[in-house]
Amino acid sequence: MSSRRSGISEEEINELISKLQSLLPETRRRGSGRASASKLLKETCKYIQSLHQEVDDLSDRLSDLMSTMDNGSAQAEIVRSLLRSS
Template sequence: MSSRRSSRSRQSGSSRISDDQISDLVSKLQHLIPELRRRRSDKVSASKVLQETCNYIRNLHREVDDLSDRLSELLASTDDNSAEAAIIRSLLNY
């Protein structure tokens, strides 16, 4: 029983994210998210970076949904056998 506990604690200890890894991730996110790149301040909290990242991802999802709707409408208005319809179908299935 005690060997299971020590094994489990070693496993959970080795899978924990280090402070350096968190800092590295926050730094990478700061460079990827346009809203954070525009800011002059070098010191942005990790929670702010994560909040902006979530907002950015939500906006991307909305844009994808809007584009999908527009492509579906366009597909509905084209001839099913046309080259344009084939291109739109490939975009919707990609």
């Protein structure tokens, strides 16, 4: 599909690619060198997958922590209040 059909100009696509590049840790470390759009999209997918895995791991750790706490303890209440405020 051409960018004309979608209503997005090539300039807008390039701007979005630059914004996406600035959000990825790997591309920020590399400096201002411009990656190809396909490489950038692959890196974005990989980064999102790693974030999903990190969330799953943290969720498991939190579940383990909560299971070892006494449900009525002050620590458990603090953790619950923090989770509710997020």
